[in-house]
Amino acid sequence: MSAVHWGTFDKPMDFHEVLSIGENAMTRRGMKIWDTASDGDYIVIGSMGDLVVQVTTVPQGGSPTWVAVTAFSTDSAEAEQARNDIRTTIVNTVNFD
Secondary structure, eight states, rough: OOOEEEEEEEEOOOOOHHHHHHHHHHHHOOOOEEEOOSSSSEEEEEEEEEEEEEEEEOOOSSEEEEEEEEEEEEEEEHHHHHHHHHHHHHHHHOOOO
C-alpha cells in the first residue's frame, strides 16, 4: 500500500532560503535531488528508493513564506519519518544576521 504524509506551516524566511534548507535536509538523508532549490521555481524534490519528498513554497508578499512538506512512499512509517525530519529541520533553522 502507498502512503502520503504532509504538513504545512508558515516560515518567516525568504522562499529561496526555505528551499535551500529543504534541499540540504534531503541531501543529508542521502536523497537524490531531482528538482533543485536554485532552478527558479518554488519546489524541491528528492528521492531515495521508494521514498519521494517534495518541499513546496508560496511567497506571501514578503514574510512569512507558506511551506508544504510532502512525503510519498510504499512504507507509511518511512514517509512519515522523512516528512517529520525535513519539516523539523526547516522549522528549527534560524537565520543569523
